[in-house]
Amino acid sequence: MLNIKGEKYKDITAKYIFKKLVSEYSFILSFVLLIIIAGIVNKNFFTWTNLSNIFIQSSMIGLIAMGMSMVISAGEIDISVGSQVALIGGFGILVLNITGSTVIMILFCAVFGFLIGTINGLLITKGGMPSMIATMAMMGAARSIINHFGSGGPFTVSRELFGTFRLLAVGGIPLWGNVKIPYLMIIFIIVAIIFDVIMKQTKLGKHIYAVGSNETSARLSGVNVDLIKILVFAITGLMCGLAAVIYASRMTAVAAASAASGYEMETIAAVAIGGTAMSGGRGKILGTFMGVLMFKMISNILTAADVSTFLNGAISGAIIVIAVLMQNYQNRRKYG
Amino acid sequence: MLVEMKGITKDFGPVRALDNVDFKIDAGEIIGLVGENGAGKTTLMNILAGTYFATKGDVFINEEKVQINNIRVANLLGIRFIRQELNLCNDLQVFENMFLADEIKNKYGLLNKKEMIQQSEMVFKRMNVNIDPESIMRDLQAAEKQLVEIAKALLFKCELIIMDEPTTALSTHEITNLFKIMRLLVKEGVSFIYISHKMPELFDICEKYYVLRDGKLVSQGEFEDIDENDLTEMMIGRYLLDEEFSEHTNSSREEVAISVKNLFGKGFNNITFDVHKGEVLAITGLQGSGRDDIADALFGEVSFSGLLEIDGKQIKPGSNIRKFMKRGIGLVPRMRKERGIHNDLSIYDNINMAYLNTKFKDLLISNKKVHSRYIQSKKALDIRAGNPRNAITSLSGGNQQKVILGKWLETDADVLLFDNPTQGIDVGTKFEIYHLIAKLAKQGKAIIVFSPEFLEIYKVADKCIVLYKGTINVVLDREDITEKNIMYYSTGANLEVENA
Numbered sequence: 001m002l003n004i005k006g007e008k009y010k011d012i013t014a015k016y017i018f019k020k021l022v023s024e025y026s027f028i029l030s031f032v033l034l035i036i037i038a039g040i041v042n043k044n045f046f047t048w049t050n051l052s053n054i055f056i057q058s059s060m061i062g063l064i065a066m067g068m069s070m071v072i073s074a075g076e077i078d079i080s081v082g083s084q085v086a087l088i089g090g091f092g093i094l095v096l097n098i099t100g101s102t103v104i105m106i107l108f109c110a111v112f113g114f115l116i117g118t119i120n121g122l123l124i125t126k127g128g129m130p131s132m133i134a135t136m137a138m139m140g141a142a143r144s145i146i147n148h149f150g151s152g153g154p155f156t157v158s159r160e161l162f163g164t165f166r167l168l169a170v171g172g173i174p175l176w177g178n179v180k181i182p183y184l185m186i187i188f189i190i191v192a193i194i195f196d197v198i199m200k201q202t203k204l205g206k207h208i209y210a211v212g213s214n215e216t217s218a219r220l221s222g223v224n225v226d227l228i229k230i231l232v233f234a235i236t237g238l239m240c241g242l243a244a245v246i247y248a249s250r251m252t253a254v255a256a257a258s259a260a261s262g263y264e265m266e267t268i269a270a271v272a273i274g275g276t277a278m279s280g281g282r283g284k285i286l287g288t289f290m291g292v293l294m295f296k297m298i299s300n301i302l303t304a305a306d307v308s309t310f311l312n313g314a315i316s317g318a319i320i321v322i323a324v325l326m327q328n329y330q331n332r333r334k335y336g
Numbered sequence: 337m338l339v340e341m342k343g344i345t346k347d348f349g350p351v352r353a354l355d356n357v358d359f360k361i362d363a364g365e366i367i368g369l370v371g372e373n374g375a376g377k378t379t380l381m382n383i384l385a386g387t388y389f390a391t392k393g394d395v396f397i398n399e400e401k402v403q404i405n406n407i408r409v410a411n412l413l414g415i416r417f418i419r420q421e422l423n424l425c426n427d428l429q430v431f432e433n434m435f436l437a438d439e440i441k442n443k444y445g446l447l448n449k450k451e452m453i454q455q456s457e458m459v460f461k462r463m464n465v466n467i468d469p470e471s472i473m474r475d476l477q478a479a480e481k482q483l484v485e486i487a488k489a490l491l492f493k494c495e496l497i498i499m500d501e502p503t504t505a506l507s508t509h510e511i512t513n514l515f516k517i518m519r520l521l522v523k524e525g526v527s528f529i530y531i532s533h534k535m536p537e538l539f540d541i542c543e544k545y546y547v548l549r550d551g552k553l554v555s556q557g558e559f560e561d562i563d564e565n566d567l568t569e570m571m572i573g574r575y576l577l578d579e580e581f582s583e584h585t586n587s588s589r590e591e592v593a594i595s596v597k598n599l600f601g602k603g604f605n606n607i608t609f610d611v612h613k614g615e616v617l618a619i620t621g622l623q624g625s626g627r628d629d630i631a632d633a634l635f636g637e638v639s640f641s642g643l644l645e646i647d648g649k650q651i652k653p654g655s656n657i658r659k660f661m662k663r664g665i666g667l668v669p670r671m672r673k674e675r676g677i678h679n680d681l682s683i684y685d686n687i688n689m690a691y692l693n694t695k696f697k698d699l700l701i702s703n704k705k706v707h708s709r710y711i712q713s714k715k716a717l718d719i720r721a722g723n724p725r726n727a728i729t730s731l732s733g734g735n736q737q738k739v740i741l742g743k744w745l746e747t748d749a750d751v752l753l754f755d756n757p758t759q760g761i762d763v764g765t766k767f768e769i770y771h772l773i774a775k776l777a778k779q780g781k782a783i784i785v786f787s788p789e790f791l792e793i794y795k796v797a798d799k800c801i802v803l804y805k806g807t808i809n810v811v812l813d814r815e816d817i818t819e820k821n822i823m824y825y826s827t828g829a830n831l832e833v834e835n836a
């Protein structure tokens with residue numbers, strides 16, 4: 001019972017911060033711990049090249065994970081993100097090759113992703129389907145369509161556009177000498193900040209948490225539950241569109257059958273270690289941001305330890321299981 | 337079978353639901369367990385039926401200590417609990433429900449349907465009811481479902497049957513029938529614990545009573561020795577009873593705030609009434625009388641036909657909740673946990689939710705403004721909370737309810753709907769809420785309280801509508817609001833007399 005009469009809130013003491021750190025921000029502790037481990041295992045860890053590489057490698061998963069954070073906070077799930085990236089990326093390269101304009105390609109990918117997400121959202125709200133089922137159908141459909149048009153093979157960026165288009169993924173703003181800040185790092189950080197503001201400081205963010213926490217209460221407070229759900233899927237689709245652009249730029253080709261496969265696992269794992277409740281209602285963008293980096297660091301550490309990359313799926317699975325078990329354990333202590 | 341509960345204490349987190357309660361029932365007895373909502377009756381029975389563990393205290397059967405760890409153990413000991421909210425699977429057939437988890441198998445380990453159907457038929461025959469064991473549960477009437485629950489208890493050899501408000505959905509005829517069966521079973525040595533709010537039934541069927549108040553056993557004895565007034569007094573307590581019957585001020589003004597004409601919808605027919613500014617209207621009725629449905633309709637949650645006017649201006653049927661909110665209607669919903677609060681969210685976010693949807697126009701939310709609005713509500717409603725950044729679940733039920741009420745103060749709602757507002761709230765806070773309702777009425781808000789509790793209605797209402805089967809049976813003026821009247825009209829007793 002603090003501050004019953006006081007007007008202003010002044011209880012941010014060291015004890016309060018510690019309590020919050022352990023209960024709500026425990027992902028920061030794991031983040032720091034992982035950095036220490038990574039620093040010990042990999043002697044080059046703290047070099048700029050390595051750090052910026054981690055950001056470059058996590059940017060695609062990072063963008064999608066921002067959307068996934070919203071979806072999971074709203075109490076839903078989207079397992080179609082990997083296939084969406086492949087579908088959007090494949091067609092995106094066709095658009096790029098035809099128009100020769102990167103801008104048109106980016107716009108196309110964004111709009112296309114937004115539409116796919118909207119379809120997911122409509123199926124779930126207006127069609128009354130569980131999100132797992134609706135996005136599973138989308139996952140299968142998107143992958144099969146792009147396989148059909150690409151005959152299973154890759155869509156490749158044409159020779160003349162190759163050089164300029166690749167700049168997006170490899171380029172950066174020069175700082176001094178050879179050191180430069182990669183564009184992808186900037187994009188990832190800016191997007192994360194935007195999402196953080198949306199989730200914390202806007203009506204949309206508050207509504208997303210409200211819907212994920214208790215749909216009925218949200219409806220009875222005047223929240224348009226269906227609209228919020230459609231929006232979170234549409235935004236995730238949009239992020240898949242942007243991720244598809246990055247994918248195409250990094251690989252300069254999108255292989256219809258295999259591109260971005262397993263992304264759904266990786267993004268969900270990143271959101272889970274970031275502390276977002278799988279049941280919805282609770283979670284932080286900062287957590288997801290760190291979760292994405294942690295995920296990349298874990299696979300880096302394992303690569304350094306000579307663990308086969310074929311085991312990536314097993315690692316994502318294990319991370320999801322451990323993170324959610326820990327959440328459950330914390331909740332049980334909290335709510336008895 | 338002699339069942340004794342000794343020194344039962346049950347804590348739910350910081351809340352003590354039962355405090356050192358002793359209870360005893362012998363073979364062939366019918367005991368009436370009475371008390372207000374939230375007094376702990378159901379909790380006590382849940383401990384006996386193996387749903388909850390007691391924090392302290394023991395249960396003895398025939399003077400032997402027993403550990404009732406789960407419902408199965410209770411069933412094996414011969415204890416059956418017929419709950420108020422029915423535990424039936426709507427998609428299964430009647431007999432499948434009755435034998436759920438106790439299925440009869442043939443020698444190959446497969447289900448013996450024939451035997452189960454036959455046994456179900458026999459029970460129904462014994463109860464003198466006409467239900468086909470092979471029909472799908474979903475297709476049954478509410479009363480029939482209740483009878484299936486009772487039949488399920490009778491199906492197995494049991495020695496103690498606990499009934500929690502079994503007659504709410506039953507007609508007089510069916511109740512008489514039920515009592516006949518109960519008396520028959522009592523002769524065979526079966527005992528009953530009967531939980532009910534209906535006084536005449538208690539005096540009719542029960543021999544002994546146990547009264548719980550605020551989790552404590554306050555009185556026990558024989559029904560022969562007391563009358564209904566004695567029992568009411570025991571349930572509520574002398575002090576609070578005096579408080580209850582204190583002055584009631586009517587702050588009703590001239591202007592009509594909300595006017596309802598010929599409202600039709602799912603669950604209710606032809607509802608017409610006016611509520612003036614400053615007036616408190618209570619709407620009561622038994623479960624299934626349309627009380628909930630009208631509350632939902634007035635908040636725009638379900639569609640309806642008819643005329644609904646706020647301040648003389650019509651709200652179109654089919655408008656959504658947000659439109660109703662913008663026109664100045666606020667709702668404190670029933671079942672706070674399921675429909676009222678966001679338990680993952682902070683006190684700030686909970687109280688801010690309605691404001692965001694009606695008045696908020698900015699791009700970004702300012703924490704400062706959220707805080708200053710919160711402080712206003714906190715003062716007006718005397719919300720006792722620590723850090724408003726904490727989850728709403730850190731508050732007691734009563735304070736949670738105040739936060740929900742605070743939502744509507746932030747939107748400046750002129751018409752406040754309170755749907756069973758003191759459900760699961762301790763007696764002290766209940767009275768605070770009643771005072772708040774009176775205070776808000778004095779400020780000129782029009783208030784509609786949907787409530788099944790007589791005392792609540794008595795405490796706050798200037799006028800009371802009693803519903804029966806979805807229509808207004810009677811409108812009681814302040815002087816006529818008595819427990820007897822409300823019971824009489826809500827069971828439709830006046831209509832039965834006319835029909836006869």
